[in-house]
Amino acid sequence: MRDLRIVFMGTPDFAVTSLKKLVENNFNIVGVVTAPDKKAGRGRKINESAIKKYAIENKLKLLQPQNLKSEVFISNLKALKANLQIVVAFRMLPKLVWEMPRYGTFNLHASLLPDYRGAAPIHWAIINGEKKTGVTTFFIDEKIDTGHIILQKEITIHKDEIVGELHDRLMNLGANLVTETVQKIKNNSVITQKQKQDSQKIAPKLFTENCKINWNNSIDNIYDHIRGLNPFPAAWTDMFNNNDVTSLKIYKIRKEVINHKEAIKKIITTKDNIKVAVNGGYIIIDELKISGKKKLDSKSLLNGYSFSTNAKMR
Numbered sequence: 076m077r078d079l080r081i082v083f084m085g086t087p088d089f090a091v092t093s094l095k096k097l098v099e100n101n102f103n104i105v106g107v108v109t110a111p112d113k114k115a116g117r118g119r120k121i122n123e124s125a126i127k128k129y130a131i132e133n134k135l136k137l138l139q140p141q142n143l144k145s146e147v148f149i150s151n152l153k154a155l156k157a158n159l160q161i162v163v164a165f166r167m168l169p170k171l172v173w174e175m176p177r178y179g180t181f182n183l184h185a186s187l188l189p190d191y192r193g194a195a196p197i198h199w200a201i202i203n204g205e206k207k208t209g210v211t212t213f214f215i216d217e218k219i220d221t222g223h224i225i226l227q228k229e230i231t232i233h234k235d236e237i238v239g240e241l242h243d244r245l246m247n248l249g250a251n252l253v254t255e256t257v258q259k260i261k262n263n264s265v266i267t268q269k270q271k272q273d274s275q276k277i278a279p280k281l282f283t284e285n286c287k288i289n290w291n292n293s294i295d296n297i298y299d300h301i302r303g304l305n306p307f308p309a310a311w312t313d314m315f316n317n318n319d320v321t322s323l324k325i326y327k328i329r330k331e332v333i334n335h336k337e338a339i340k341k342i343i344t345t346k347d348n349i350k351v352a353v354n355g356g357y358i359i360i361d362e363l364k365i366s367g368k369k370k371l372d373s374k375s376l377l378n379g380y381s382f383s384t385n386a387k388m389r
Contacts, residue, residue, distance in 0.1 A: 193278035201303030
């Protein structure tokens with residue numbers, strides 16, 4: 076049985092769950108690497124990563140490099156004498172970092188590789204209407220998310236699940252898989268599997284452009300797109316109303332599959348209901364945020380906001 080000295084690398088809450096699981100299982104965490112502090116918000120307050128907060132609370136050695144190739148960072152990393160590195164929701168590592176430990180560096184990825192390589196696998200699985208997804212641990216190599224697979228676990232995506240809900244389920248599933256992977260490495264019982272390289276399903280970074288709703292799509296595609304971005308970063312659209320164009324984000328929705336003769340993109344309202352005519356039915360909006368206003372449920376918005384008869388999405 077191997078005596079492991081582990082360096083853990085991560086930044087957001089998704090990574091904290093894995094680190095916490097390792098600590099609770101008494102694995103030897105000799106160091107934690109996370110992103111530098113950033114100024115955020117109107118007050119430009121210092122924002123510390125979720126991993127940093129956990130590391131400080133649990134008195135773990137912490138490194139926050141600006142540059143992963145800097146001599147100072149490399150020297151500090153070597154001084155930890157780690158023989159295993161674990162990466163969960165962190166930056167791409169330079170080769171001199173990931174090849175440093177004797178037992179390698181492995182990554183947790185929130186998809187069933189080789190499908191959905193890239194920055195936003197949880198979002199794109201829902202956006203593309205997938206029925207299943209999962210988590211994968213693999214040894215890092217020169218390319219992004221292409222290394223030899225160690226372990227995988229699969230789960231079903233629920234019919235109306237939003238990305239926030241799936242994120243949390245995969246976060247917990249992934250933490251268990253990380254722990255199981257470390258135990259196998261400790262026992263020297265890992266059997267890896269080479270990835271197939273031909274998957275057409277990718278998970279590119281989310282930008283303003285690919286979060287915009289295309290109202291000319293089918294009702295199912297629009298529905299999947301919006302729930303695949305709820306609550307973060309949120310699908311958005313422009314709206315023409317009362318001779319003005321306003322931007323808004325859409326969160327909770329339902330779909331009504333029905334034949335109709337309304338113009339596509341037309342907004343139809345009642346006393347407590349907002350819906351948009353699309354191909355194959357209506358998208359019913361239950362929660363939204365108009366630019367400059369608070370996020371509200373539709374009924375509350377309609378109490379103080381009026382839609383013209385020619386209101387439509389753009």
